[in-house]
Amino acid sequence: MASSSTAVQAEAFPDGTTDYIPLRKGKTDIRKPHISEQPMTLKNWYKHIDWLNTTLIIFVPLAGLISAYWIDLKWQTAVFSVIYYFFAGLGITAGYHRLWAHTSYKATLPLKIFLAAGGSAAVEGSARWWSTGHRAHHRYTDTEKDPYSVRKGLMYSHIGWMVFKQNPRRIGRTDISDLNQDPVVIWQHTHYLKTVIIMALMVPTLVCGLGWGDFLGGFVYAGILRIFFIQQATFCVNSLAHWLGDQPFDDRNSPRDHVITALVTLGEGYHNFHHEFPSDFRNAIEWWQYDPTKWAIWIWKQMGLAYDLKTFPQNEIEKGRLQQQQKKLDQKRTTLDWGIPLEQLPVISWDDYVAQTQEGQAWIAVAGVIHDVKEFIQNHPGGKALITSAIGKDATAIFNGGVYNHSNAAHNLLSTMRIGVLRGGCEVEIWKRAQAENKDVVTIRD
Amino acid sequence: MASSSTAVQAEAFPDGTTDYIPLRKGKTDIRKPHISEQPMTLKNWYKHIDWLNTTLIIFVPLAGLISAYWIDLKWQTAVFSVIYYFFAGLGITAGYHRLWAHTSYKATLPLKIFLAAGGSAAVEGSARWWSTGHRAHHRYTDTEKDPYSVRKGLMYSHIGWMVFKQNPRRIGRTDISDLNQDPVVIWQHTHYLKTVIIMALMVPTLVCGLGWGDFLGGFVYAGILRIFFIQQATFCVNSLAHWLGDQPFDDRNSPRDHVITALVTLGEGYHNFHHEFPSDFRNAIEWWQYDPTKWAIWIWKQMGLAYDLKTFPQNEIEKGRLQQQQKKLDQKRTTLDWGIPLEQLPVISWDDYVAQTQEGQAWIAVAGVIHDVKEFIQNHPGGKALITSAIGKDATAIFNGGVYNHSNAAHNLLSTMRIGVLRGGCEVEIWKRAQAENKDVVTIRD
Numbered sequence: 009m010a011s012s013s014t015a016v017q018a019e020a021f022p023d024g025t026t027d028y029i030p031l032r033k034g035k036t037d038i039r040k041p042h043i044s045e046q047p048m049t050l051k052n053w054y055k056h057i058d059w060l061n062t063t064l065i066i067f068v069p070l071a072g073l074i075s076a077y078w079i080d081l082k083w084q085t086a087v088f089s090v091i092y093y094f095f096a097g098l099g100i101t102a103g104y105h106r107l108w109a110h111t112s113y114k115a116t117l118p119l120k121i122f123l124a125a126g127g128s129a130a131v132e133g134s135a136r137w138w139s140t141g142h143r144a145h146h147r148y149t150d151t152e153k154d155p156y157s158v159r160k161g162l163m164y165s166h167i168g169w170m171v172f173k174q175n176p177r178r179i180g181r182t183d184i185s186d187l188n189q190d191p192v193v194i195w196q197h198t199h200y201l202k203t204v205i206i207m208a209l210m211v212p213t214l215v216c217g218l219g220w221g222d223f224l225g226g227f228v229y230a231g232i233l234r235i236f237f238i239q240q241a242t243f244c245v246n247s248l249a250h251w252l253g254d255q256p257f258d259d260r261n262s263p264r265d266h267v268i269t270a271l272v273t274l275g276e277g278y279h280n281f282h283h284e285f286p287s288d289f290r291n292a293i294e295w296w297q298y299d300p301t302k303w304a305i306w307i308w309k310q311m312g313l314a315y316d317l318k319t320f321p322q323n324e325i326e327k328g329r330l331q332q333q334q335k336k337l338d339q340k341r342t343t344l345d346w347g348i349p350l351e352q353l354p355v356i357s358w359d360d361y362v363a364q365t366q367e368g369q370a371w372i373a374v375a376g377v378i379h380d381v382k383e384f385i386q387n388h389p390g391g392k393a394l395i396t397s398a399i400g401k402d403a404t405a406i407f408n409g410g411v412y413n414h415s416n417a418a419h420n421l422l423s424t425m426r427i428g429v430l431r432g433g434c435e436v437e438i439w440k441r442a443q444a445e446n447k448d449v450v451t452i453r454d
Numbered sequence: 455m456a457s458s459s460t461a462v463q464a465e466a467f468p469d470g471t472t473d474y475i476p477l478r479k480g481k482t483d484i485r486k487p488h489i490s491e492q493p494m495t496l497k498n499w500y501k502h503i504d505w506l507n508t509t510l511i512i513f514v515p516l517a518g519l520i521s522a523y524w525i526d527l528k529w530q531t532a533v534f535s536v537i538y539y540f541f542a543g544l545g546i547t548a549g550y551h552r553l554w555a556h557t558s559y560k561a562t563l564p565l566k567i568f569l570a571a572g573g574s575a576a577v578e579g580s581a582r583w584w585s586t587g588h589r590a591h592h593r594y595t596d597t598e599k600d601p602y603s604v605r606k607g608l609m610y611s612h613i614g615w616m617v618f619k620q621n622p623r624r625i626g627r628t629d630i631s632d633l634n635q636d637p638v639v640i641w642q643h644t645h646y647l648k649t650v651i652i653m654a655l656m657v658p659t660l661v662c663g664l665g666w667g668d669f670l671g672g673f674v675y676a677g678i679l680r681i682f683f684i685q686q687a688t689f690c691v692n693s694l695a696h697w698l699g700d701q702p703f704d705d706r707n708s709p710r711d712h713v714i715t716a717l718v719t720l721g722e723g724y725h726n727f728h729h730e731f732p733s734d735f736r737n738a739i740e741w742w743q744y745d746p747t748k749w750a751i752w753i754w755k756q757m758g759l760a761y762d763l764k765t766f767p768q769n770e771i772e773k774g775r776l777q778q779q780q781k782k783l784d785q786k787r788t789t790l791d792w793g794i795p796l797e798q799l800p801v802i803s804w805d806d807y808v809a810q811t812q813e814g815q816a817w818i819a820v821a822g823v824i825h826d827v828k829e830f831i832q833n834h835p836g837g838k839a840l841i842t843s844a845i846g847k848d849a850t851a852i853f854n855g856g857v858y859n860h861s862n863a864a865h866n867l868l869s870t871m872r873i874g875v876l877r878g879g880c881e882v883e884i885w886k887r888a889q890a891e892n893k894d895v896v897t898i899r900d
């Protein structure tokens with residue numbers, strides 16, 4: 009995943025981008041067709057594989073897993089591995105992601121160095137490379153230009169995009185001028201492989217070796233296997249977080265909120281929120297949700313190491329949530345039967361209405377609308393007698409509280425029984441009467 | 455709570471009721487002012503107490519609780535008490551409540567006898583008395599005419615309404631002609647005290663005594679204490695179910711849904727649903743919700759003992775739920791800031807707009823509306839450069855996908871920055887352009 013590059017100014021792209029910087033210098037000529045444009049066959053498959061990435065994220069961890077069988081795990085090494093896991097994890101989540109990719113807060117130099125060191129210990133590329141891809145992921149989410157689009161499959165978004173060579177021209181381009189001005193980012197990018205060897209392997213080996221004589225355990229557990237776990241965990245932000253959970257803010261794209269993803273990724277699991285409000289230093293907005301990255305940033309702020317923590321206004325967050333809920337309600341609404349619209353019903357005169365009921369029709373007029381209650385009489389929760397007594401009458405007042413103040417459900421049900429509109433049956437007028445007759449039933453509203 | 459009465463036809467009441475039947479013959483003259491109309495004092499408090507009820511629901515259980523201290527609980531008696539608890543409980547929930555008060559299904563004679571026997575074993579009055587009060591509770595929920603209105607306090611709705619004498623004229627009247635035609639209801643009502651002594655005390659005493667020689671345990675545990683528990687549990691339908699939980703269908707009245715109430719009351723805890731759809735034989739509509747009364751009725755149906763199980767159409771249930779959700783969203787909506795309405799904004803010409811930005815204003819026009827983004831530039835998640843480049847231009851197309859297809863949240867935020875409307879800035883026209891220019895960003899919709 010390591011990559012070296014220089015700031016080569018390319019010609020303007022059709023979308024107006026002028027700041028395109030090739031990610032790998034020289035290795036590929038971007039004017040020739042890229043290998044990923046050819047179908048994979050038995051003869052060329054090995055050309056499709058990115059062997060450096062595959063070694064770092066599959067072969068080495070595998071070797072570590074196997075060798076662990078013969079190597080005892082000392083408790084000190086286990087404890088240190090977990091601590092070092094969180095250090096490397098925060099390097100990615102609080103550093104690469106929230107600080108550099110999204111500039112959701114500002115960090116002092118010591119904190120930047122700490123985060124870049126943690127990021128190197130996680131072996132997921134330089135902060136510059138990672139943030140560039142991540143900005144493209146946000147800007148072109150779910151499209152062809154998304155470097156790890158979940159539309160290409162869960163495994164692709166998790167690990168496939170690194171195992172197979174990608175056409176650099178395909179990935180969407182973004183503005184990284186701010187990263188190019190950050191000395192820590194540039195220094196780490198330039199010396200990336202060195203920082204990996206020191207932070208990811210040497211430091212854990214030496215700490216465990218000099219600390220309690222466990223050089224081998226330190227190398228395998230706190231080094232290789234710890235790298236493996238932190239990689240798989242943070243990869244979940246690109247796969248699981250676009251696949252599992254709810255979409256409380258926007259369901260047009262794939263990002264989703266789920267506590268399992270949050271647990272695995274040091275709090276990056278509220279990903280629907282995050283894609284909607286990417287420059288918020290929080291991923292979880294409720295205090296009871298698991299977001300240790302947010303807690304760490306907050307503590308650094310108290311220590312004077314972080315400042316200018318950005319949050320989106322609560323008003324905007326609530327608006328987004330509300331609109332999504334409204335959208336779901338509107339979708340639901342169209343699936344339900346709301347009765348025949350009044351304008352499609354025949355107009356019937358009062359005399360015709362009464363005449364029809366005298367000839368045996370079970371019709372009841374409520375609020376200017378005539379309803380056929382024949383099928384419903386024996387199901388009426390208030391009994392047959394009462395509902396029958398209203399046939400052929402204007403039951404507006406008795407239905408609305410004169411005898412019983414029917415529930416919302418009863419009004420809904422009534423609307424499904426519509427068969428006609430009363431000529432001159434003025435609803436407002438009749439409602440006013442209902443109010444007046446309704447004096448003795450006083451209902452306190454919650 | 456036991457009461458004997460005969461069908462005395464009273465004169466018509468102002469609300470049109472003609473079937474009023476006094477619940478206790480002779481004892482009170484309904485033309486004299488009732489004791490409950492006098493304030494309770496140190497001198498007359500004992501006249502306010504209903505001593506028969508108080509004995510049955512407070513003193514006897516208390517005596518049972520105390521004497522249990524000296525009486526061993528045999529395991530057979532314990533098991534039988536639990537079984538008998540469910541038998542008596544179903545008598546109330548499946549019998550008194552869902553069969554007789556709400557006629558939510560029909561029962562064959564053997565099932566009716568079984569349920570009436572269970573109801574007597576619970577010692578909560580006759581089915582006729584209970585159903586009459588319960589119908590009034592539904593028809594006049596939360597009003598003065600509600601026999602156990604929770605508006606008078608949680609304790610009142612739980613037990614106070616039985617401990618203190620109630621003015622029978624206060625309680626709302628309901629149609630019980632169907633109950634008066636049911637021979638099982640009439641027989642149980644006429645012989646109520648006898649059925650209580652046999653079913654609530656003698657049967658458990660004899661079963662435990664003849665079964666495993668535990669006459670005393672049977673009397674105290676399976677009799678008195680079991681009565682106490684079933685009473686307190688079913689009283690919770692009137693108290694807890696109007697006090698604890700959610701209101702997914704209607705929040706104008708007090709009934710609420712809660713799983714704790716359901717657990718305590720054999721499934722009567724989905725009370726918001728129940729008040730909205732009282733003639734549904736179910737209280738819980740989801741299969742995973744706890745409603746053993748529903749399950750029992752369903753099993754009886756399979757056995758040919760119950761038939762004509764009534765359910766409300768799912769369409770009506772969903773409509774009710776949806777409307778309540780809509781109501782909550784609408785309430786929430788009014789608490790949020792949606793930006794200045796367009797009609798209140800000044801109209802600005804294109805030339806003025808451009809001139810102002812040349813004089814240093816950070817204004818951006820999107821979809822015919824001018825926005826002041828000054829405060830936002832340094833917070834823009836897409837970077838300072840891009841947003842600055844749009845100042846003084848028509849950014850409709852680039853904002854809507856030309857450069858980046860902004861999220862719903864971004865649109866919301868934009869609306870809070872409105873300062874003017876562009877003269878002749880026709881939204882539809884500009885949108886069409888945005889669509890055409892947006893060709894290469896293909897977003898698959900979820």
Ligand code: HEM
Nearest residue numbers: 372389390394395398411412414415418422589592593730
């Ligand atoms: C015209 C069509 C009618 C429909 C669709 C209808 C529907 C319903 C429904 C769904 C309930 C259950 C409780 C609730 O949802 O509020 C109910 C209860 C009741 N209805 Fe109606 N009703 C109709 C007409 C009437 C009329 C004309 C009267 C009186 C003259 C009446 C009197 C009652 C009473 C007293 C109750 C309360 C029963 C109880 O909860 O114990 N209804 N009705």
Ligand code: HEM
Nearest residue numbers: 143146147284818835836840841844857858860861864868
């Ligand atoms: C006019 C006021 C603007 C507002 C209120 C605004 C707001 C936002 C917001 C809230 C985001 C976060 C992601 C999202 O919610 O979709 C965002 C991202 C972005 N904006 Fe804007 N924007 C504005 C103007 C512009 C303009 C004019 C451009 C381009 C010329 C632009 C380009 C971008 C890009 C490329 C991103 C993606 C950044 C990323 O996710 O990494 N914005 N904008």
Ligand SMILES: [Fe+2]
Nearest residue numbers: 145245246263
């Ligand atoms: Fe994402």
Ligand SMILES: [Fe+2]
Nearest residue numbers: 142146282286
């Ligand atoms: Fe992100």
Ligand SMILES: [Fe+2]
Nearest residue numbers: 691692709725
């Ligand atoms: Fe109730």
Ligand SMILES: [Fe+2]
Nearest residue numbers: 588592728732
């Ligand atoms: Fe009920």
